[in-house]
Amino acid sequence: MRQELRLPDGRKLWCLTAAGRREAxxxxxxxxxxxxxxxxxxxxxxxxxxxxxxVAAVAGLLARAGIGHLTAFSTEVEHALPGRRSLFADLVLCDPGTDLPLLLVEVDRENESTGTLVDKLTAYRTWCELPAKGATKAAFEKALARRGERTHALRLWPTLYPATGREGPPPVALIFEAGRKRAPRPGAGPLTDEQKKHKTQTDHRRLLRRICTVQTDSEAAWYAPPYREDGISARDHHRALPVEGYLVARPVPAGQSLGE
Known part of the structure; x- marks a missing residue:
């Protein structure tokens, strides 16, 4: 490998050489x-x-945390939708035989609106509800009436990915991080320690508000509706999209609290 440059935030950009690419x-x-x-x-x-x-850094962090291994991740995976549209997942973890055999990951750097994130979650649910190729409409609708894992029998996604062993579509992880491009104005001097602490707190609170907005506005995509039978209060989780939100926070200086 070779180091091409150092980014403004201190990270280094490494690239494969021709020999490294052949070995990879x-x-x-x-x-x-x-x-x-x-x-x-x-x-x-x-x-x-x-x-x-x-996206590559998130894959490394997940692998280091024991969630999959680097060779089990794929980036920018295309999922076809009706109307000649496509949904691209930033990361897909495909690790059969483990506690988490499948995970779809979206990395948010505040470079998209909350409405776009909500639309993506809706698109994930649409894709997870697509019938498998060759499935008849009658058979597919009959499968949707089943409870538990059996409802996936004629859906598309289990024909492409390993079974999750649970009700509902495969889980989606939303990784929230403060946008790195929020740089000081041209000509501005370096931030003082106090300004850095204030910025860390501000970024954290802004991301919390962003998470709450996405959670509220995307309820139709992830909410588990009640069963259609009278007298049953349980939720029909095989019709809900499991979504987990993760906040990537920058280190807080010693002795300081985010106050949240």
Whole structure:
């Protein structure tokens, strides 16, 4: 590998050399996709995708936390939707035989509106409810009336991914992080320690408000409706999209509290 540049926030951008790419092709599982070899550039010519870097970093953090391993992750996975549309998942963890065999991941860097995130969750639910190829309408509707894991029998997603062993569609993780591009105004001096503490607190509270907005506005996508039978108060979880929200917070200086 080679280091191409250091980013303003201190992170380093590493790239595979031609020899490293050849070795990676041997070490990775069969069928794994490799990006094109990156040309060596310096300074402002070293163009990069900050979102792609954050997606790769999230995969590393999840693997380090014991959620899957790096070779079990795929990035920018396309899922076809009706009307010639597509839903691209930032990350997909596919790890059969583990406690978490399947996880769809969206990484939010505040570069999209909350409405876009809500639309994505709605699209995930639409995709999870698509019938399997070749399934007749009558058989598919009959399968939807079943309870528990059996309801997935004629859906599309279990034909593409490993079974989760639970009710409902596969889980979706939303990773929230303060936008890295919120830089000081041109000509502004470096932040003082007190300003850094204040910025950390402000970023944290803003992300909490963002999470609450997405949670409220996307209720139709993840809420488990009641069963259609009289006298039953239980929720029909095989018709709900399980969504987990995670907040990636920057380190808080010693002795300071976020107050939340």
């Amino acid at each position: 092709a041997v070490l990775l599982p069969a069928g794994a996709k490799l990006s094109a070899l990156r040309q060596e550039r310096e300074g402002s010519a070293a163009v990069f995708s900050e979102h792609a870097l954050d």
